[in-house]
Amino acid sequence: MLTRNIIIGLVLMAVSAAFFAGTFGFETTGGYVSPRVFPQVVSGCMFLLSAILVGRSLVERIRTGPVTTGEGAPFSWPAFATRWGRIAAAAAVAFVYTQVLESLGYVPATALFLAALVMLFRETRWVVVLAVAVLGTGVYYGVFRLIFKVPLPRFDLF
Amino acid sequence: METSVLQGFLFVLQPWHFLFLFIGVAGGIVVGALPGLTGSVGIILLLPFLFYVDPATAMVMLCGMFCGAIYGGSISAILISTPGTPSAAATLLDGYPMARRGQAGRAIGIATLASTGGGIISTFCLIFIAPELAHFALRFGPVEYFALMVFGLTIIASVSGKSLVKGLMSGVFGLMIALVGLDPMTGVPRYSFDIPNLMIGFHLLPVLIGLFAISQIFVQIEEQAKGIVLSKQQLTGILPPFRELIRLIKVIVPSSFLGTAIGVIPGTGGAIASFMAYNEARRFSKNPESFGTGNPAGVAAPEAANNGTTGGAMVPLLTLGIPGDVVTAVMLGALMLIGVRPGPLLFKESPDIISAVFAGLLMANVLILILGTVSVRLFPMVLRVPMAILFPLIFGLCFIGSFALANSVWNMVVALAFGVIGYVMRKNEFPAAPVILGVILGPIAEDVLGRALISAYGDWTTLVRSPIALFFYAIAIASVTYSLLRRPGGKSE
Structure with a gap:
């Protein structure tokens, strides 16, 4: 956790510094209120808090020494893949869904998306996978398209 | 006030509105x-539907979801020694031992009665306190509102996580997200990089x-291997x-008032209230040693207190x-989305919504009593719903919403990106x-700050001249100090 805190703190310090620098590109109108002030205060606060997090984690790290097991253990690819593989796959499936939704149409894209997610939850019975995909898509289509009249993307062959 | 509540009941009891309340509960x-799943997730899952009903009906449904989720x-x-929400953590201390003794039905019955009692008492407190406080808050100007925003953000940040620094960083991160888009005072685009979708900011x-x-x-997905082990339970003899x-009742009434009082303090919530009520019930009990082994008062006290926090x-x-x-932080977001801006003006400009909330909360607690006693045998079935079916369907609803x-x-895409950010935050205790x-x-804070500075001709000292503003700054500092003292050395990790 300490290593991760240091990394997150450093990333947020960089982001808040970029936010602060970005304020100098805002047009000012010369009144009592400048569009720069609030972003500068906010990014300044984030920089300060991130620095405190980094500093405190570094002091704690020096005090306790390097960790060889648990959260602070050295990085290992197999452990990483086992732990985060399915989450990364779910995020990837969801991203692909957002990208193909308009071209593929709501019904086929959603059915495929739900089926993929059910399988990512380690459900191997194809009847269950099919049922969730078909019923889930059907219910959402019924509620949002037919009742709420939301114009969902359609698959047009021509 | 009586007229207002009566009007609220006339609204809530109309079949269409009552149906929404029922679905919510x-x-x-x-x-x-x-x-x-928690109450906050439940409220978010309702949001895609709330755009299609009027604000008062949406409020009634949200009240139902709020009370129902806490119960x-x-x-x-x-039933399974796993609190569905953090506020039910104290309930399992005596509730699960009762279930293991074959008294699961009785424990659920006591929890139902206590939740109903706590919810109704706290709603009556809300009905009497809220209009007075709103009347007082009408005196607030931009300076006082800015101080209130600082206080609100600080107090939630200082108590909602394990680490004060991380809580404050989360709050400031939220402020940074809100900076994207047009400046509310001058209309100047900020951090939009000429991308049209970023010009209007993140919805x-x-x-x-x-x-x-x-x-x-x-x-x-990460924890999916953990299945729910549900043994056969005796779900009879529900009403004590x-x-x-x-x-x-001698436990439920004081616990309800305790829960209400704790609920009023921003940044506390049901978990703190239920443990405090549990400790008080044990302290005043003639058999304190029986707590933790299946004492019915150990179920009644936390349940009355956590539902007491709702009002x-x-x-x-x-x-x-x-x-x-x-949960109410998420509810605040839900209210803003349906076009309801909470604050003292809401009482003045939309009394119909306020009366619907009062009546909705009271009726929600009555529905909890009815559903809790009538449908108790369905509860084990709810717990058996496979995660492999439930969560993909929720993901689908999130996206279509x-x-x-x-x-x-x-x-x-924004929802997915914030899903990844939220996951990283959870794993790192933000x-x-x-x-x-x-x-x-x-x-809102930027808007009131701008108005305060304009009315004071750019003089920043105006922010610390109002006694009410100073009061809010003082309690914001007190909450941070308390948070630091609570964690020895201010250490978090």
Whole structure:
């Protein structure tokens, strides 16, 4: 956790510094209120808090020494893949869904998306996978398209 | 006031509105009962539907979901020793031992009665306190409002996570998200990089869906191996005998008032209230050693207290626009999305919504009593719903809800991005509630700051000249100090 805190703190310090620098590109109108002030205060606060997090984690790290097991253990690819593989796959499936939704149409894209997610939850019975995909898509289509009249993307062959 | 509540009842009891309340309460019980889903996720899942009803009906449904979810958490705490919501953690201490002795039905019955009692008492407190506080808050100008925003953000950030620094960082991160888009005072585009979708800033709904619901789905994918082991339970003898009921009322009433009082304090919530009520019930008990082994008072006290926080938490939310806990923080977001801006003006300009909330909360608690006693045998079935079916369907709902907001894929991508951010935050112990507060309060705080500076001709000292503003700054500093003292050396990790 300490290593991760240091990394997150450093990333947020960089982001808040970029936010602060970005304020100098805002047009000012010369009144009592400048569009720069609030972003500068906010990014300044984030920089300060991130620095405190980094500093405190570094002091704690020096005090306790390097960790060889648990959260602070050295990085290992197999452990990483086992732990985060399915989450990364779910995020990837969801991203692909957002990208193909308009071209593929709501019904086929959603059915495929739900089926993929059910399988990512380690459900191997194809009847269950099919049922969730078909019923889930059907219910959402019924509620949002037919009742709420939301114009969902359609698959047009021509 | 009586007229107002009566008008609220006439509204709530109309079949269409009552149906929405019923769906809210029943959905809340299911969401609260399922470990892995909380009241805040339940409220977010309702949001895509709330755009299609009027604000008062939406409020009634949200009240139902709020109360139902707090009660629902007790069901899994009693049946499987896993609190469905954090506020039900104290309930399992005696609820689960009762279930193991074959008294699961009796424990759920006591939890139902105590929850109803706590909810109704706290709603009456809300009805009497809120209009007075709102009347007082009408005196607030931009200076006082800015101080209130600082106080709201600080207090939630300082108590909602394990680390004060991380809580404050989450709140400031929310403020940074809110900076994207047009400046509310001057109309100057900020951090939009000439991308049209960024010009209007991030919409609150996909941010909420991502941070709370999609990140939770990622957590469930990671922890999916854990199945729920549900042994056969004795779900009979739900209502306690009259003599026991009289004994329990002596615990339920003070616990309800305690829960209400704690709920009123922003940043506290049901978990703190339920443990405090549990400790008080044990302290005043003739058999304190029986607590933890299946004492009915050990179920009644936390349940009365955590449902007591529902009315209490609505006091700062409705009158000042400051949420009492994580669920009401999400509820604040929900209210802004449906076009209801909580605050003292709400009492003046939309009394119909306020009366609907009062009546909705009272009726929600009556529905909890009815559903809790009639449908008790369905509860084990709810807990058996496979995660492999439930969470993909929730993911699908999250996406279609984000899409339906503006018929735009962009909002789905935003929801997914914030889902990943929310997951990283959860894994690194950054609380999500302050982010939402930052996103909601950021533009308001900037707006009132701008107005305060304009009216004072740019003089920044105007921010510390009002006694009311100084009071809010003082309690903000006190909450941070308390948070530092609570963690020895201010250490968090």
